Amino acid sequence: MNLHGGDIYKYKDKNLIDFSSNINPLGVPxxxxxxxxxxxxxxxxxxxxxxxxxxxxxxxxxxxxxxxxxxxxxxxxxxxxxxxxxxxxxxxxxxxxxxxxxxxxxxxxxxxxxxxxxxxxxxxxxxxxxxxxxxxxxxxxxxxxxxxxxxxxxxxxxxxxxxxxxxxxxxxxxxxxxxxxxxxxxxxxxxxxxxxxxxxxxxxxxxxxxxxxxxxxxxxxxxxxxxxxxxxxxxxxxxxxxxxxxxxxxxxDQEYIKKTRKWINDERGFLFKQLKRIDNLTPIPTQANFILIKSNVLDAWQLQERLLAKNILIRTPEGFTGLSNNDFRVAIKDRNSNKKLVAALKEILM
Amino acid sequence: MNLHGGDIYKYKDKNLIDFSSNINPLGVPxxxxxxxxxxxxxxxxxxxxxxxxxxxxxxxxxxxxxxxxxxxxxxxxxxxxxxxxxxxxxxxxxxxxxxxxxxxxxxxxxxxxxxxxxxxxxxxxxxxxxxxxxxxxxxxxxxxxxxxxxxxxxxxxxxxxxxxxxxxxxxxxxxxxxxxxxxxxxxxxxxxxxxxxxxxxxxxxxxxxxxxxxxxxxxxxxxxxxxxxxxxxxxxxxxxxxxxxxxxxxxxDQEYIKKTRKWINDERGFLFKQLKRIDNLTPIPTQANFILIKSNVLDAWQLQERLLAKNILIRTPEGFTGLSNNDFRVAIKDRNSNKKLVAALKEILM
Known part of the structure; x- marks a missing residue:
């Protein structure tokens, strides 16, 4: 069985914000x-x-x-x-x-x-x-x-x-x-x-x-x-x-669908703009609920380690074919979590 | 996809007692x-x-x-x-x-x-x-x-x-x-x-x-x-x-396990003995929670049809290899349901 890049169960004793899974943050309907x-x-x-x-x-x-x-x-x-x-x-x-x-x-x-x-x-x-x-x-x-x-x-x-x-x-x-x-x-x-x-x-x-x-x-x-x-x-x-x-x-569930559309339309633009402003990161324009980012200095595993110290889990390139070691993926989450990710990346990279 | 012998969803508008599935009648723990x-x-x-x-x-x-x-x-x-x-x-x-x-x-x-x-x-x-x-x-x-x-x-x-x-x-x-x-x-x-x-x-x-x-x-x-x-x-x-x-x-769940053991030990003997007394049926001795029965006059589908009229669903031989057309299977259920099955079979066969 393949292991997939962001394995939240490996870190079950830590209280992580999970940016490794592309799941609607509104949770279970x-x-x-x-x-x-x-x-x-x-x-x-x-x-x-x-x-x-x-x-x-x-x-x-x-x-x-x-x-x-x-x-x-x-x-x-x-x-x-x-x-x-x-x-x-x-x-x-x-x-x-x-x-x-x-x-x-x-x-x-x-x-x-x-x-x-x-x-x-x-x-x-x-x-x-x-x-x-x-x-x-x-x-x-x-x-x-x-x-x-x-x-x-x-x-x-x-x-x-x-x-x-x-x-x-x-x-x-x-x-x-x-x-x-x-x-x-x-x-x-x-x-x-x-x-x-x-x-x-x-x-x-x-x-x-x-x-x-x-x-x-x-x-x-x-x-x-x-x-x-x-x-x-x-x-x-x-x-x-x-x-x-x-x-x-x-x-x-029209209420859930409506809330989801509002959330993704707000947060996709917000997170992308914030990430684009961070030195040494190149986020790829996205139409989905996740963003692939190229890191120009640290590789994905180094970045993952530094982010884990701040209780954030990102997705490294295992589980994908055709990515480089400097590519990582983040899910788009709620505003509060997205802000925490941006702040953590800034602290590490800027 | 194979269909299996007792298909409760085929009869969803009827309120059937389902003897076709071998499920513990104590239900969800x-x-x-x-x-x-x-x-x-x-x-x-x-x-x-x-x-x-x-x-x-x-x-x-x-x-x-x-x-x-x-x-x-x-x-x-x-x-x-x-x-x-x-x-x-x-x-x-x-x-x-x-x-x-x-x-x-x-x-x-x-x-x-x-x-x-x-x-x-x-x-x-x-x-x-x-x-x-x-x-x-x-x-x-x-x-x-x-x-x-x-x-x-x-x-x-x-x-x-x-x-x-x-x-x-x-x-x-x-x-x-x-x-x-x-x-x-x-x-x-x-x-x-x-x-x-x-x-x-x-x-x-x-x-x-x-x-x-x-x-x-x-x-x-x-x-x-x-x-x-x-x-x-x-x-x-x-x-x-x-x-x-x-x-x-x-x-x-020791309570569930204990209740289950008591139920199966009581009902297996009870149902088998009752079925054995019915003319034109030969139940096979069982160690499980179901009984295979040979019907000596009606075939399994004829019997299924007659029992459906009494809101009881049994398992016909589809879904098994090596059975004859006169074989059918019943699950062992709670005392009340078991009695209803026996009564229905008696009405049909005796």
Missing amino acids: KSFKCKLKAQIDNFTKYPDIRYQELRATIGEYLDVPCNDIVVGNGAVEIIYKSVSALDVDQIIIGTPTFSEYKRAADIAQKPCKEVEVFTEDKNVGFENLYNHISHNSLVVLCNPNNPTGTLIDVETISRLAQKLHDKNSWLLLDEAFIEFTAEYPFNSMTSRLNKFNNLIIVRAATKYFGIPGVRLGYGLINNKEMVKRIKEQMEPWSVNTAAAIAGTTIFK | KSFKCKLKAQIDNFTKYPDIRYQELRATIGEYLDVPCNDIVVGNGAVEIIYKSVSALDVDQIIIGTPTFSEYKRAADIAQKPCKEVEVFTEDKNVGFENLYNHISHNSLVVLCNPNNPTGTLIDVETISRLAQKLHDKNSWLLLDEAFIEFTAEYPFNSMTSRLNKFNNLIIVRAATKYFGIPGVRLGYGLINNKEMVKRIKEQMEPWSVNTAAAIAGTTIFK
Whole structure:
């Protein structure tokens, strides 16, 4: 099992502010807490093996037919099972990115190529990607990308999907962070799902809604045969009862969604501006709820150590492919925490 | 995805007594409900990717070293990942039994043979099994077996494990129902785990503790290399926060365990005796919390239909390999429900 860069459990005796996980700081939605407490005795039943109610609520949330939805034990299960269900000759992963795509390819024993896509100039990155596309392949992209925060527009994605379609190839698009972007839902490919039968959109229900411990991911696929093949790879009852209950409340929690939009729109700009003013740091412009930062003097581990002394945990480059030793990632948190991070970085670097 | 025989969600508008799932009727332990409610905000963190506290509590419960424990999203995850991690030439499954072993072998694309082990005479069954054992193979047995309720003693299992060891082969022993047996813990192989490095014991934390919706299974393996290989197959964070919290309370809940032992010891004898008196039914002697019954006139689906009219759901043979159309399974429930089942069967059959 891979370890991931910011391991809060390693420091469980310290009272850290955790900038290493990209989780909505508004925390567990009240609507979910109430429903889980009220239905706590439901744990004594097996979940519905077909997850009919859960898929219906997701379908309503995204205006997507229930039969195009596959639910899983977190987005990672959808990624792993999709990669293993697809009968392709090559997997092309756009980097720098989250290392689990590579790991999924390795476990499925499929040849895998990493191609730099999320470069400073997106056009150069995409040209690079186009040069590598072959017949009967799978391209994996994260949008907005983790850890760079880069967002690719739907027109560009659509052209890529069409090109891949022409080459009998697939696109797996990880939209785990899409709801945090300013123009959501207009930059999500869900609205074009019905245009492509070679597109797998992966979504994580639980980052935006602050409940990663619940484990609820889902895939959107307008292709009956592929839905069937992914389900054939899955273990029964892989989505637990808490996740099934969460799915029936969080997507309808307008108060939580409204508060989240206000928070991210305020804090993304604030934190980025503050970080930009710090000597020897170069934050990368982001559309997501995290910021990748290049450190010009200390490497990521040195910086992590100095920040730990101030009870702050950041994400070092393990868990990503294609980063340098001087790259680190911070989550965007509440104003008070963000201020503490900025103050700590200033003390260390200025 | 396989559908399993008793699908309560198919009949969600009816208020059924569910004899199709083998779940402890005492329901969700209070100790778990209290702790989950108190720690409900923990859902906003990722679970510990190494599950250190959870493995420590399981280790304490069974007196097994933490490093020999792998936790999973239900026992099925441990079964699937073990089967796919083992580099064997053949998988031999003792039947009649739960169909997920066969499915795990099929998904891992490993040759698989089904051998009748749980016959009326256990000696005949075991002789049959010994005749089929080959070098570099995996034998899968469920103990006590689902759906027959047959228990194999530790001496017999140990001899088999030794024989398999001599043939460079493995034994996967599914002890999901072992805690329900009268002589537990003396009939569990956990106490002999340290004697065999070719033994994988699979346990489900959540049947005995009445919380299948929580999804918590674990494997016990006294073999560092195999533990590593199974973990390499697993997706990160596959055990959710509710399951991790459950693991830290249920195994210490002596009140729940005591009540459960009293209930199963009373009801197993009661229900079996009552069923035996019904014409045209042959219940198979059981050591577990369920009873396999042979129906001499109606087939399982006809009987299911008649019982549904009386708001009772039983388990038909789908989901098992090696059963006949006249076999059905019932869970052992509380006295009141058990009486209702008996009365309904009498009305239909006598």
